[in-house]
Amino acid sequence: MTRFVVLRPEPGNAATCARLRDQGLEALALPLFAVVPVAWTLPDLARFDAVLLTSANAVRHGALPDALKRLPVVAVGDATAAAARSAGFDVAITGTGDARSAVDQARTKNLARLLHLAGRERAPTAGNVEAITVYSSDPVRVDDADIRATGAQHVLIHSARAARAFAERVDGAGVDRATIALIVISAAAGKAAGGGWREVIVADQPTDDALVAIAANRAIDPGARRGDKRVMSDQVPIDRSRARGPRLGVIIALIGLAFIAGLVAMGYAFKTVPWLGAQTAALTGTGVKSSAATTGNADYTPAQPLNANGETSAPAVIDTAVLATREATLAGQLSVLETRTAAVSADANSAAAQATRAEGLMVAFAARRAIDRGVGLGYIEEQLRLRFGKAQPRATAAVIQAAHQPVTIEDLRQGLDTIAPDITSTNGVAEGGWLKTVRREFNNLIVLREESMASPMPADRLARARRLLEAGQVEAARAEVARLPGAGQAGNWMAAARRYIIARQALDILENTALMGQAGQPQPSPIIVTTPIVPPTTEQVEDQPAPLTATP
Template identity: 45%
Template sequence: MTSQAPLAAPARGNTLPALLIAGLAAFLLGLAVMAAIFRFSDWGAPAPAPAQPQPVAPATAALPTSTDVATLAAREQALAARLDALDARLRATDSDARTAGSYAGRAEAMMLISAARRAIERGQALGFVGPELRARFGAAEPQAVATVLRAAGEPVTLEDLRFALDQIAPRLSTAAPGGGWLDAVRRELGSLVIIRKESAPSPHPRERLQRARRLLAQGHVEASLAEINRLPGAQGAESWMAAASRYVETRRALDTLEAAAIQGRAAPGEAAPTA
């Protein structure tokens, strides 16, 4: 055993409060640091809403940077030329349609006149052709229409004229009875001596009658009528000459209506009623 006394143990009562104070200070410092971090950082900020896709505007064709006033004027002229060409085509189409309609109307009028001509030549009634003639040509050629309609009421055919001429031919070469003896002597002397050109037709009654028959057979009613009118017995053929005159007038009226149809002077026909 030594003579020295043992060392005294360190006092613990003084260090514990210091440790507590130091721990509390560190804790408070940590809280302050955490508060500062939460305040000045985005840790606590809510997550941003997802961005909605914005509609994309259609891209507009931008004029090239080199486009100038001269280019725009050239484009305007080209567009105007196209519009003019289109307008010309439309006018041409409208003109063609009008022309086609006019030709169709003329063709219908010609067919109507042909039907009337055939009916009269056969001595038949006109039927519905009569009112159509009046409706289409009554304003343009009223006299010709009246002549045709009147002829249809009293038809005279070429065959009727030939038959009637054969019936009256025997008395056409001689004058009608009742004339004086002086007229008879003059006619007799005139038939004995005849002076004419070589190329001129013979004025002898028999030859004149033959020419009249031949012309009538060929359909030349007007020339045949002129020959009959020069015969000595023409006074006894008044009925035949009147019928031949009506025949000639009717054909002239039909020719007049035909010319009016060709010239487009006929009124348009009424449209057929729709069911």
């Protein structure tokens, strides 16, 4: 299949290759230049009537300021006009030829003074046109192997500079020009490429669409010339072509002689070759039998196919080697399809597992947030049962129970402030009577402890419990309260703290279950909870905890 090589720089190279592939053609991107911006200074715009753009690269890479948008744009080509409009410019004229024709067209609309924003390598323009370089097409290093790959191909050339550069690279790589066909955007580009090519095809219009149309036409009919402006000869233009009249007459005479000789040979064959007559008789007999079959004769037997000798042809021999090869090919293709199907199934299963894990985590996080805020679960309760009810039934029940009677850090802090005077006092009512209270007070007169050890004084323990609550360490705060002299009077607070701890432990278990991918499906071996979710207590029933107040 013929490939079409595109030499223009990016992003135009990718656009041309895409148009070629849309036509069902094989395109090879081989940019010889790369467009880069060039620093420039904006002149006084009062001296100009319009902006002349001959390439979309000026818009893409020229870093054009918004001040230029006050002037109308004279664009050369539809692509340049489209790029200017996309950038916010007002396109007054869209030329279909070269820059000079666009300048002449602008003068008819009183746009004589033009500011040409162009590349460093450009063709000169006539008239009151001031050119400023805003971008440059720098050469790109291309290996000789890539140049040699263009042999026997069609090469699309969008500028005279690209034509000259490609011709130099072809000669330097040792590629025969006669094997390459050029499709050039203009006659100037064709002349810049030089001679010696297989053919040089010039587009009707200097547009990329015209080049793509020629390429598509060539792919269908390599000898076609439709859609071309002209096909340039590989010979020097000043050489006169040789007359073709005598040569054409000789060819016609040879064709006539060959036709007469063929007729004579065919007549001789009919007379001398016996199997030709036998074949005619066999065909006639077959026609008779076919006629008999149409009459409805029950004794009619269809004639078997005859070979060249008028004999019944033998059944075609089945080549078992060919069948085995085809079977092996089909088996290989089937194996590839099965492998791909298995890979797709594995990816789908993995995605489903990840989605289940993510949904379980979201439900667990939503439940934790609701419990931390002290509000009900709502619809999250049903989601907890569906996703964790089979894998972790005890943890799920504990979370739902805690949501029915929520306990927050703020509740524990306020309750601790309320019972603080009672649990730190030693008024003799505490456990052990007044004698034990006096002994405790006497022991606290002098306390010897290591410097690193925490103070056992009730006030210090209470302060530590408050700090631990602020940090969210409820279990440690509960242990400090349990060591206070009046801890026996903090039963309700201790029970509420226990419910808070149990709820968070249950939430931790549900989150771990979701992370392990066990949420949303029954598990044969659920996570073993070493700490009981609802430990037995003799102080009071925790299903209906009392208000967080001190016990009288």
